[in-house]
Amino acid sequence: MSDLRSGSNLEKVLKAGHFAFTGECGPPKGANLEHLKEKFMPLKDIVDAVNITDNQTAVVRMSSWAASTILIQNGLEPNFQMVCRDRNRLAIQSDILGVYAMGVRNMLCLSGDHQSFGNHPQAKNVYDIDSMQLIALVKKMRDEGKFMNDEEIDGPPRLFIGAASNPFADPFEFRVYRLAMKIAAGADFIQTQCIYNMKKFREFMKMAVDMGLHEKCHILAGVTPMKSVGMAQYMAKSVPGMDVPEALIQRLRDAGKGKVAEEGIKFAIEQIEEFKEMEGVAGVHLMAIEWEHRVPEIAERAGMLPRPKI
Amino acid sequence: MIVANPKPISEILDMIKDLKKILILGCKGCVTVCNVGGAKEVGILASTLKIARIKGGNPVDITERTLERQCDPEYIAQVKDIVHDFDGVISMACGVGPQFLSEAYPKQRFFPAVDTTFFGGAVQHGIWAERCAGCGTCIIHYFDGMCPIARCSKSLMNGPCGGSAGGKCEISKDVDCIWDMIVRKKMEQGRLDDLVRFKPSKDWRTARDGGPRRSIREELVI
Numbered sequence: 001m002s003d004l005r006s007g008s009n010l011e012k013v014l015k016a017g018h019f020a021f022t023g024e025c026g027p028p029k030g031a032n033l034e035h036l037k038e039k040f041m042p043l044k045d046i047v048d049a050v051n052i053t054d055n056q057t058a059v060v061r062m063s064s065w066a067a068s069t070i071l072i073q074n075g076l077e078p079n080f081q082m083v084c085r086d087r088n089r090l091a092i093q094s095d096i097l098g099v100y101a102m103g104v105r106n107m108l109c110l111s112g113d114h115q116s117f118g119n120h121p122q123a124k125n126v127y128d129i130d131s132m133q134l135i136a137l138v139k140k141m142r143d144e145g146k147f148m149n150d151e152e153i154d155g156p157p158r159l160f161i162g163a164a165s166n167p168f169a170d171p172f173e174f175r176v177y178r179l180a181m182k183i184a185a186g187a188d189f190i191q192t193q194c195i196y197n198m199k200k201f202r203e204f205m206k207m208a209v210d211m212g213l214h215e216k217c218h219i220l221a222g223v224t225p226m227k228s229v230g231m232a233q234y235m236a237k238s239v240p241g242m243d244v245p246e247a248l249i250q251r252l253r254d255a256g257k258g259k260v261a262e263e264g265i266k267f268a269i270e271q272i273e274e275f276k277e278m279e280g281v282a283g284v285h286l287m288a289i290e291w292e293h294r295v296p297e298i299a300e301r302a303g304m305l306p307r308p309k310i
Numbered sequence: 311m312i313v314a315n316p317k318p319i320s321e322i323l324d325m326i327k328d329l330k331k332i333l334i335l336g337c338k339g340c341v342t343v344c345n346v347g348g349a350k351e352v353g354i355l356a357s358t359l360k361i362a363r364i365k366g367g368n369p370v371d372i373t374e375r376t377l378e379r380q381c382d383p384e385y386i387a388q389v390k391d392i393v394h395d396f397d398g399v400i401s402m403a404c405g406v407g408p409q410f411l412s413e414a415y416p417k418q419r420f421f422p423a424v425d426t427t428f429f430g431g432a433v434q435h436g437i438w439a440e441r442c443a444g445c446g447t448c449i450i451h452y453f454d455g456m457c458p459i460a461r462c463s464k465s466l467m468n469g470p471c472g473g474s475a476g477g478k479c480e481i482s483k484d485v486d487c488i489w490d491m492i493v494r495k496k497m498e499q500g501r502l503d504d505l506v507r508f509k510p511s512k513d514w515r516t517a518r519d520g521g522p523r524r525s526i527r528e529e530l531v532i
């Protein structure tokens with residue numbers, strides 16, 4: 001374990017060859033600490049790290065760096081998310097130094113949803129750099145100890161670098177190459193978009209494995225349990241780059257009144273069971289949106305507990 | 311060309327509500343081509359304003375003129391004898407026009423009649439689309455002549471993002487994803503290597519981010 005890049009729990013779990021399990025928490029629309037705690041405390045000791053979203057869907061929320069430090073104070077490991085939408089390269093680099101100084105060890109580099117989705121569509125669109133360049137920047141800061149402009153950093157941030165991959169966006173044939181680009185740029189781990197189309201994901205993973213990408217990077221499969229037929233229909237129709245097969249929507253419908261949520265959880269558990277066996281998949285990233293309190297039960301039923309202590 | 315949209319009449323009426331005698335100045339450049347500020351539109355705006363002001367019991371006297379261009383001091387000089395005969399001047403040129411006019415005639419007041427939008431062209435009759443953001447360092451040779459700076463909603467240099475679906479951008483089904491086009495063309499032509507090459511971040515100093523810009527061509531400076 002001498003070659004740890006960040007020493008984060010997530011890194012240790014993955015490098016020890018365990019099947020990793022990460023969760024997610026969206027900070028509240030306000031400074032309500034109790035509300036934030038309500039969301040992340042159910043994840044304590046249940047997941048290896050918790051993604052803290054950064055103004056997700058372009059809606060203003062408590063900053064991801066602040067919420068990340070609050071997790072640390074409460075004994076959880078955050079996976080600090082950063083999007084390129086809201087910060088230029090000065091703010092990006094200073095926030096990276098800041099979170100590292102506060103104890104953050106995992107960081108997920110994202111482009112971010114366009115601000116037109118959110119509650120401040122009037123905002124200026126920054127995108128000084130893109131997610132690929134952000135990955136390369138965090139790697140440079142960590143491995144070379146240099147800022148983007150090549151100046152020396154006094155105390156380089158040693159972060160475990162994450163990136164996202166959406167196997168279901170178009171053009172499908174290019175997606176695995178874009179994943180390869182993110183790995184080449186410096187991603188240590190990948191969390192995928194929520195998977196519903198298992199057939200397509202198997203195809204994607206086969207390509208990734210054929211290219212040897214799973215040997216260069218830890219790939220975590222994204223799972224979001226469906227709570228209702230309405231949610232499934234909304235995701236199918238209104239979320240760009242999301243692939244929800246009609247058969248799944250029908251399965252939820254067939255579950256009947258009052259039983260849809262349970263069916264959604266059952267499907268998620270079946271998925272997790274399959275991912276455990278799927279070549280190239282190193283773990284699961286469970287995004288239980290506004291359903292954090294159900295995570296312990298899902299983890300238990302999916303055989304993900306207890307989490308390894310390293 | 312520079313593309314513009316007409317401003318709402320109510321907004322123009324509000325700008326000039328206290329003025330009795332105005333000059334409307336059209337431009338025969340880009341705004342004529344995109345049907346927003348040429349001689350024809352000057353005529354239409356003049357009659358619309360006159361009618362509205364008569365209705366409101368506050369008639370206005372309007373003179374119409376259209377210059378060759380409003381981005382050139384030589385043509386701006388053509389109104390020097392009349393420009394001060396008015397309470398105010400409405401320019402129907404792009405945002406450059408009212409400014410060149412203001413610089414040439416500091417005592418007069420100038421008002422824009424159009425909202426200047428982008429550098430682009432007509433993609434079909436009556437529809438114009440953006441093609442360039444004037445970033446000052448053109449890089450579209452990397453993308454087969456397609457510009458992700460102006461045409462990707464996130465100006466990604468290493469796209470496409472995870473929101474690209476069915477050839478459309480995540481922001482709207484009415485917006486094409488330029489990265490989808492770039493990827494498809496390169497893949498069809500078997501130039502994947504080219505596509506997967508990491509594109510480093512852009513130096514935005516040559517864009518508006520570096521402050522207001524000037525182009526100096528020494529050989530032409532007298």
Ligand code: SF4
Nearest residue numbers: 442443445448449457
């Ligand atoms: S790269 Fe810059 S100059 Fe070239 S088309 Fe795009 S915005 Fe215009």
Ligand code: SF4
Nearest residue numbers: 462470471479480487
């Ligand atoms: S969908 Fe395409 S055009 Fe829109 S932001 Fe993503 S890559 Fe850019």
